[in-house]
Amino acid sequence: MGATVRVQATVNGERRESEVEARTLLVHWLRDELGLTGTHVGCDTSSCGACTLHLNGEAVKGCTVLAVQADGAEVTTIEGMGGEQALHPLQQAFWEQHGLQCGYCTPGMIMAAADLLARNPDPSEHDIRDALAGNLCRCTGYQNIVKAVQVAAARTRGGEGRPAKEEVAV
Amino acid sequence: MGAPGAETAERTEPGGNGFVGQALKRKEDPRLITGRGIFTDDIVLPGMLYAAIVRSPEAHARILSIDTEAAREHPGVEAVFTGEDLADMAAPCPMVWVPPGVEMRVPDHWPLARGKVGYVGQAVAVVVGRSKYGVVDAAEQVVVEYDPLPVVVDPEKALEDGAPIIHEEFGTNKVFEWSLPGGDVEGAFRDAEVVVEKRIVNHRTAGAAIEPRSVLAEWREGKLTLWSATQIPHICRVILSIQLGISEDKIRVVAPEVGGGFGSKLQVYGEEVLACWLARKLDKPVKWTATRSEEMSTTHHGRDQIDYVRIGAKRDGTVTGIHVKIIQDCGSYHLIEGPVIPTFSACVVSGCYDFPAVQTDIVGVFTNKFTTDAIRGAGRPEATHFIELTMDELAKELGMDPLELRRKNFIKEFPNERPHGFIYDSGDYHGTLDRCLEKLDLDGFRREQAELRERGVYRGVGFSTYVEICGLGPSRALGPDGWGMQGGYFESAQVRVHPTGSATVYTGTSPHGQGHETSFAQIAADRLGVTPDVVDVIHGDTNTGPFGKNTYGSRSLAVGGEAIARAAEKVQDKAKRIVAHKLEAAPEDIELVDGKFQVRGSPDKSMTLAEVAGEAYIPGDLPEGMEAGLDEMCFYDPSNFVWPFGAHACITEVDVETGRVDIVRYIAVDDCGPAINPLLIDGQIHGGIVHAVGQALYEQLVYDEEGQLLTGTFVDYALPSAADVPSFETDRTETPSPTNTLGVKGVGEAATIACSPAVVSSVLDALEPLGVTELDMPLTPMRVWQAIQEGGAR
Numbered sequence: 001m002g003a004t005v006r007v008q009a010t011v012n013g014e015r016r017e018s019e020v021e022a023r024t025l026l027v028h029w030l031r032d033e034l035g036l037t038g039t040h041v042g043c044d045t046s047s048c049g050a051c052t053l054h055l056n057g058e059a060v061k062g063c064t065v066l067a068v069q070a071d072g073a074e075v076t077t078i079e080g081m082g083g084e085q086a087l088h089p090l091q092q093a094f095w096e097q098h099g100l101q102c103g104y105c106t107p108g109m110i111m112a113a114a115d116l117l118a119r120n121p122d123p124s125e126h127d128i129r130d131a132l133a134g135n136l137c138r139c140t141g142y143q144n145i146v147k148a149v150q151v152a153a154a155r156t157r158g159g160e161g162r163p164a165k166e167e168v169a170v
Numbered sequence: 171m172g173a174p175g176a177e178t179a180e181r182t183e184p185g186g187n188g189f190v191g192q193a194l195k196r197k198e199d200p201r202l203i204t205g206r207g208i209f210t211d212d213i214v215l216p217g218m219l220y221a222a223i224v225r226s227p228e229a230h231a232r233i234l235s236i237d238t239e240a241a242r243e244h245p246g247v248e249a250v251f252t253g254e255d256l257a258d259m260a261a262p263c264p265m266v267w268v269p270p271g272v273e274m275r276v277p278d279h280w281p282l283a284r285g286k287v288g289y290v291g292q293a294v295a296v297v298v299g300r301s302k303y304g305v306v307d308a309a310e311q312v313v314v315e316y317d318p319l320p321v322v323v324d325p326e327k328a329l330e331d332g333a334p335i336i337h338e339e340f341g342t343n344k345v346f347e348w349s350l351p352g353g354d355v356e357g358a359f360r361d362a363e364v365v366v367e368k369r370i371v372n373h374r375t376a377g378a379a380i381e382p383r384s385v386l387a388e389w390r391e392g393k394l395t396l397w398s399a400t401q402i403p404h405i406c407r408v409i410l411s412i413q414l415g416i417s418e419d420k421i422r423v424v425a426p427e428v429g430g431g432f433g434s435k436l437q438v439y440g441e442e443v444l445a446c447w448l449a450r451k452l453d454k455p456v457k458w459t460a461t462r463s464e465e466m467s468t469t470h471h472g473r474d475q476i477d478y479v480r481i482g483a484k485r486d487g488t489v490t491g492i493h494v495k496i497i498q499d500c501g502s503y504h505l506i507e508g509p510v511i512p513t514f515s516a517c518v519v520s521g522c523y524d525f526p527a528v529q530t531d532i533v534g535v536f537t538n539k540f541t542t543d544a545i546r547g548a549g550r551p552e553a554t555h556f557i558e559l560t561m562d563e564l565a566k567e568l569g570m571d572p573l574e575l576r577r578k579n580f581i582k583e584f585p586n587e588r589p590h591g592f593i594y595d596s597g598d599y600h601g602t603l604d605r606c607l608e609k610l611d612l613d614g615f616r617r618e619q620a621e622l623r624e625r626g627v628y629r630g631v632g633f634s635t636y637v638e639i640c641g642l643g644p645s646r647a648l649g650p651d652g653w654g655m656q657g658g659y660f661e662s663a664q665v666r667v668h669p670t671g672s673a674t675v676y677t678g679t680s681p682h683g684q685g686h687e688t689s690f691a692q693i694a695a696d697r698l699g700v701t702p703d704v705v706d707v708i709h710g711d712t713n714t715g716p717f718g719k720n721t722y723g724s725r726s727l728a729v730g731g732e733a734i735a736r737a738a739e740k741v742q743d744k745a746k747r748i749v750a751h752k753l754e755a756a757p758e759d760i761e762l763v764d765g766k767f768q769v770r771g772s773p774d775k776s777m778t779l780a781e782v783a784g785e786a787y788i789p790g791d792l793p794e795g796m797e798a799g800l801d802e803m804c805f806y807d808p809s810n811f812v813w814p815f816g817a818h819a820c821i822t823e824v825d826v827e828t829g830r831v832d833i834v835r836y837i838a839v840d841d842c843g844p845a846i847n848p849l850l851i852d853g854q855i856h857g858g859i860v861h862a863v864g865q866a867l868y869e870q871l872v873y874d875e876e877g878q879l880l881t882g883t884f885v886d887y888a889l890p891s892a893a894d895v896p897s898f899e900t901d902r903t904e905t906p907s908p909t910n911t912l913g914v915k916g917v918g919e920a921a922t923i924a925c926s927p928a929v930v931s932s933v934l935d936a937l938e939p940l941g942v943t944e945l946d947m948p949l950t951p952m953r954v955w956q957a958i959q960e961g962g963a964r
Contacts, residue, residue, distance in 0.1 A: 047462075141895065144856065
């Protein structure tokens with residue numbers, strides 16, 4: 001057991017704090033300490049993006065950030081995007097467009113897509129594919145994921161549903 | 171050896187409200203899009219320990235010693251075990267393919283190596299402790315001394331005299347030899363006026379589900395529970411019982427949310443057995459989750475065939491026979507069924523074509539690599555690949571258009587018995603090809619291709635017309651006295667209507683992304699006269715519902731869905747008898763219309779399912795002799811396989827300076843019978859295409875001469891990303907299967923089975939002016955560039 005450090009962060013709008021081993025990855029802190037298991041781990045090399053979450057409003061891979069790096073930060077995970085009673089436009093669009101099959105990559109995909117829409121509210125298919133290149137899906141062939149992001153983007157621009165930024169969701 | 175007769179199932183009217191065929195949103199999704207799906211690694215039990223596994227860095231070596239002392243003393247470590255400690259296990263991993271009359275070599279494969287290792291990554295010891303990170307630290311302190319042995323990784327070299335023998339007890343690296351001839355094969359090639367021959371390497375790939383394998387075992391009150399990321403919880407329970415010597419009633423296996431399988435979780439892995447053994451030994455729950463590197467090196471691999479193909483034909487293009495010799499690299503040990511996989515190539519060796527004679531000869535080979543077993547398509551993608559590319563070559567040899575050659579030889583009459591005994595149930599091969607060409611505009615493409623070539627832009631088109639065998643399967647054909655699989659291949663269903671009229675369906679299938687909770691609810695809803703939202707589909711838990719045979723081989727709908735339809739129709743029949751009794755009509759006069767059981771001709775006299783259920787569960791006035799309740803079961807064993815088919819076209823562009831291949835357009839026309847939910851079909855097709863595009867262009871498990879896996883992470887093993895593929899154009903024709911009452915075939919593997927030859931053929935077409943005539947997958951820039959250099963030099 002290495003040295004421990006105190007980490008406090010605002011996670012999905014709530015202040016969370018605990019003592020962790022300094023080497024603890026952010027994704028493990030969220031999953032194992034805070035019980036936020038919606039963020040998944042699919043690889044060891046920051047390649048698959050299953051662990052994508054938002055750190056101070058930007059998408060990061062939670063397996064590539066130490067928990068201590070999130071000290072004092074705002075963290076948003078899939079659990080902070082919207083629940084079954086109040087889905088985020090991206091969640092709604094993934095559902096309607098059949099943008100998921102096994103669902104393992106889905107939280108990371110939604111977080112990466114939300115990051116894209118926050119920066120570019122009207123992305124082309126090429127923009128979407130490019131923005132999601134760091135998030136691997138083995139089930140869907142990506143087509144319906146791309147469609148879902150397009151639909152969510154259009155709705156958000158058109159004022160239907162809620163904005164794609166996570167502030168509203170927390 | 172062949173399939174039994176294609177008996178025609180009588181199609182009944184579901185009599186419901188038309189949910190079958192609708193593109194309904196999935197019932198599974200709300201929990202998954204909100205991060206509330208519970209995957210195995212998400213589960214935490216009180217007092218749970220973590221396991222980390224010490225793996226061999228050697229591909230072939232004797233284990234001289236294992237020093238576990240430092241690891242045992244590591245803080246938080248509760249125990250360290252090696253293969254010796256597992257001496258009380260009842261049996262090694264059973265390999266369930268025992269073909270009659272075939273000598274099959276099955277080395278003992280234990281969860282932890284005993285005395286020797288045969289592949290890099292083989293588990294040698296396990297460390298169990300309280301900290302997830304701590305057990306990994308401790309595992310690094312286990313010191314294993316190896317005496318390296320000569321390594322062989324090339325299956326053809328492994329068959330040569332003097333090759334290192336991997337299992338001394340056999341004296342050979344040959345796993346088995348198996349042959350399936352049909353028709354007069356010798357005569358076919360004697361009478362042929364043209365014979366084309368090819369050697370095609372279908373390289374080793376990974377299933378690469380994004381969720382790595384994960385297991386959690388608990389031993390409590392003399393009973394074992396295993397949560398596992400598996401496609402086959404019921405089969406797993408049987409095998410755990412055999413390997414651990416624990417009776418099945420004391421074992422529960424749960425497949426919670428499973429993050430993709432693609433065949434890679436159609437397995438019972440050493441870690442599943444080991445976690446159970448540890449939980450019992452230590453009397454505490456034990457969890458192990460693979461890292462991606464462990465996943466790549468020790469989750470079974472797929473493909474890895476070398477195919478020697480010969481097709482004979484007359485000058486007019488009429489094919490006379492096909493003969494293929496398959497060298498299957500099995501790796502150094504088997505898991506539950508690896509050696510059977512290349513035999514599925516043999517099942518479809520005739521493709522869509524009316525070959526009067528076919529023969530497949532298979533040699534399985536041990537090499538110092540990890541086990542190969544079923545990966546999406548399992549033997550059929552390899553067959554489509556070698557058939558289609560060899561047909562292209564034959565067309566070239568004959569100076570004939572490749573599509574004309576295909577059409578000339580398409581099978582047109584169904585059911586159709588092939589020379590090796592299989593009976594294609596139904597098909598319309600011209601129909602899917604016609605539809606594909608309507609979308610493509612081949613003449614337009616050829617004009618565009620010629621214009622682009624003028625400007626140094628190389629585009630090509632390739633086709634694949636395929637048929638696959640799925641819906642595994644008739645137990646009589648596949649079972650011990652037939653193909654030799656030691657199991658049945660029925661599927662079970664239980665349809666339980668509750669007292670207030672909603673229903674729970676228990677299925678023996680075990681989905682991991684396919685959407686059974688939705689499509690199966692649609693099937694049941696139509697037969698019960700309710701909506702799918704009041705039909706809950708339960709799966710993946712051996713403590714609920716009857717024994718099932720789980721999900722693989724595109725079997726879930728054609729076998730499991732049919733079982734649900736039949737169980738629901740039993741419920742419907744009983745409901746009709748109750749309604750007839752209550753409304754004083756004859757049971758045959760009761761019909762189910764728009765959610766109501768009504769007397770034919772008197773729609774005002776009717777009952778809902780809820781009213782019927784009330785009668786069934788408060789049985790004060792049931793027909794004489796009728797039991798209470800509204801709960802029926804079905805074990806459906808199909809009379810034949812089902813045979814989906816289709817036509818795919820791919821247009822690629824090749825950058826001849828760099829060798830990079832881009833897919834410009836992809837058209838898939840598939841026929842899997844009548845759609846239950848078209849949304850789900852499209853999803854399966856999209857994913858299936860990209861899986862095969864991965865193999866065709868990017869993915870390869872590469873072992874070096876020392877048996878080291880060089881592509882053991884997602885950095886080196888290149889799964890296609892969203893940026894690598896375009897959107898696809900999909901369409902369907904619907905030719906019902908006569909095998910089941912739903913008329914359905916299967917679609918989970920179809921596109922993966924179809925796609926790779928279309929991609930390769932399109933690249934060969936693009937590079938035709940440059941003299942490139944052969945390319946083995948994956949078509950990496952390096953390989954394509956080299957081929958251009960060599961082709962250009964000719």
